Amino acid sequence: MRNSLALGARTLLIIDPNGVCDELIPRLEATGWVVRSADLNRAGRYRCDVGLIILTPRDVASPEPIKDLIQRSGSEWIAVLGQELMDGKGISELIGQWFFDFHTLPFDLARLEFALGRALGMSRVRRHGAAVSELCESDFMVGQSPQLVSLRGLLAKLAPTSSPVLIQGESGTGKELVARTLHRLSKRAKGPFIAINCGAISTNLIQSELFGHEKGAFTGAHQRKVGRIEAADGGTLFLDEIGDLPLEMQTNLLRFMQEMTFERVGSHTSIKVDVRVLAATHIDLERAVAEGRFREDLYYRLNVLQVQTTPLRERASDVPLLAEYFSRVYASEVGRRPRSFSDDAIAAMLRYPWKGNVRELANRVRRGQVLAEGRLIEPADLGLAADTGEIKPPMTLDQCLFQAERLAIDAALARCSRHMTKTAQALGVSRPTFYRLLHKHRLLGDDPQSA
Structure with missing residues (x-):
């Protein structure tokens, strides 16, 4: 067996403890397969497009090593077994x-050969989709929609500066992920990233949490406490739900941001730190300023640079990629291989309004991994019906055609892993027509896959 495999070679890994495949291997090699054999203990060292394993009664009784191998391999596997095992328990x-x-x-x-061919096609589709997601995961955000591509470009521009950034968007749209990405891409990446949820800490404790306190500063202060601001020295401080910060604390925070100095509670000694402040909120801060609930001077101090996250319903083309990503994340939690989604499930997810955004999608996929009984996750496993039951005003014929066209394009893009030629073929249109449709629905990103 050659150490390096030819580009495009069809690689098959066979686990055959009893030599059942000895006569089969030359015949498979004659049809173009590059075949490698290994025992179960060493099989994890090799990569393959497709795996073939001869099941034994021991494997059926203690299947954990096989499950672990399949889950880690990322390939499609075919089981080979004698008729006597077909009626066995489990x-x-x-x-x-x-x-x-x-x-x-x-x-x-x-x-x-027919089964191997189908498994090969599915394996390569999965691997292509995984490569796209891994690229996105390196930026801590999964998706290839124009909105997300634009957001990643904006973060790359904002990250090198030390100016404050105000991150606004609905709950569940990834505001903390944006903050962590800004930190990771900044010159402060080796420093600490300290986050505090301003709405989750009681009013009488938040000053101590932010600025720290000295021993004996108040009842219960038995020792000195280092606050979040001091802990973030040399790095990034992320103030989540800044709109929920009490007015009194807003004054103290403004003073800190003006001078980058503060005093612990119970102390009169000023401490100077080097901290970049990022803040996030799901409320309209300009309205809060107008209503007197948020200091105008603090708003302008925080709002030097702006980032607006996009609701999931406005980047529907990312839903299938996100769902596949979360399927892989939660598969190990339930002790099974990641499940894919049926066409009905993809259509239901594309149709659903996602009021809880990415957080809600993650929770529903997690539920689907647990409840799914077949190879594919169905709408019911996600808690999504074919009809959401929402009463809406009747659409015009043009609106119906536009929505149906969009759903068909999104589903085809997901099935074909955004390969433009294959997606056009799946839809039964020419490439020029397909690109006109992408422009029409504003789905054409900066890096579509070529033919």
């Missing part, structure tokens, strides 16, 4: 949850 659940397909002995080469 075999249906093992194959249904963990394998792409199965093959009963004796080997039927034509039928096996």
